[in-house]
Amino acid sequence: MTDILGYKGKRVVVTGCYSGMGHATAKMLGELGAEVHGLDFKECDLPLASFNQIDLRDPASIEAGVSAIGGKVDSLFNCAGLPTGFPAMDIMKVNFIGLRHLTEQVLPLMADGGAIANIASTGGLGWSRRIPTNMEFVTTQGWDAAVEWCEANMETVNEGYSFSKENVIVWTQFMGARLIKQGIRMNCTLPSPTETPMMKQFHEASGKDVVDAAAEPLGRYTTAEEQAGGLVLINSDLASVVNSVVFPVDGGFMGGLATGQVDISKMMRRGRKSE
Template sequence: MTDPYRYDGKRALIVGGATGMGAAAARRVAELGAEVIVMDRAPVDLPVAKAVQLDLADPDAAGRALDELGGPVDALFSAAGIADGPALMRVNFIGHRHLIDTMLHRGLLPRGSAICFISSVAGIGWESNLPSVLEFLATPDFRAADAWIEAHEGTNNYAFSKQVINTYVAHQAYPLMAKGIRVNAICPGPTDTPLAQANADLWLTFGQDYRDATGIGHHTPEQMASVMAFLNSAAAGGVSGVTLLVDSGHMMSSATGSWEAGKGLYDLLMGRVQPG
């Protein structure tokens, strides 16, 4: 009997697989039997089948990178992301969507394949911003999306990028399923990665009171990789359109008030109260 959690005979593409959660996902699916291809702007030091240079901020880079892919993939892990800077929306979402659209056009995501994004708890509450995000998602291509961000002040930021990912995953569940493709995302709590270490004062202090009260530490990239590997495996064959919280219960405990100290933060993230 075939183990539905395994990747034997499958090809996995990890975009942003040089470091952090992406690298952990590359190692995990390789352990599960996948042929692993990593695309990243940074050097790839992992023992993978192929490493391909890709700058998601460059609209012309996707085509060049896919020329080197060598055929369709069964699992796409959209893991690359940055914390700030002028290219934030291009790297965190616009470039990922452009790559997916190009792969679909070239037949590189066949029926039975799956996509998993890395979002964030910063992206919960996307429903309260739905009209604006859907307007952005209606942009037809990379350059139109980039122009929309340029024209809308306050949208080139980390939280908006993660709201966009969550909305995209929900919105694309139907059109992609009609092609036989699943799409999901994880929403990690604070995870000890190089990107988080570079923003430690903000990212790694978030939720410290909850960790102190429950006796847990920061999440690890390996924890996130295992969940991503599950979502893109046949074991999750009925799961699509989901943004899965991987935060040891912090947000749901806050939502229901069993972790009372987090209720105000949760309401803020959900857009129920205004900051200040």
């Protein structure tokens, strides 16, 4: 079993490959023998099979980027995202509306055995309390309808980040159950705080103590490479029936939260700040 993950010779697409988790994921996939095609707003320094600049706030840019890749795509890694601190509609477009639109462009290029991994966040854990609202939004048809929904419901969208990540989680579960009938899997990861260029914005928007609370019980921030490992695993051949899963890559945060070993009172400041 020399290629247990099954990436050798596979054509994969990675968004957000310029930096952070996306860069680490693209690098890892290349080292595993995949043919890596990158998409990002800024150019990537890795030796990719191709790179195309896209803006996830612009559907035409997304469509042009995917069209330039063409051919069969075996795996898609949706790693691009914006942190808190940006305009709410920009966050919604990049983190969910653009992610969904890009995925919809890639899906016709995928066949039985294809896999999609999305990056969500523990910031989206409120999804379970308002599934009807999330489902109403994620099932909007097309770019314009999603934007119009957000503009009509800005009190729900709020600062953008939490709601965008809630919808990545709900949409992943919804689409995973549908796409598996075509032999295509979709899962998402829940990273704990990770040392990437985005961390400065998270500290400024939420407070370092709030972010640090989400790094327990591990007691440190994870690395982009550790997060890439989770993404590469769930999209691999080894995980062939892992589907519609919300996969914590968090050093035990979710387990600690469920069993009362994480101080949730610090985390709740995030919600109060954004109200």
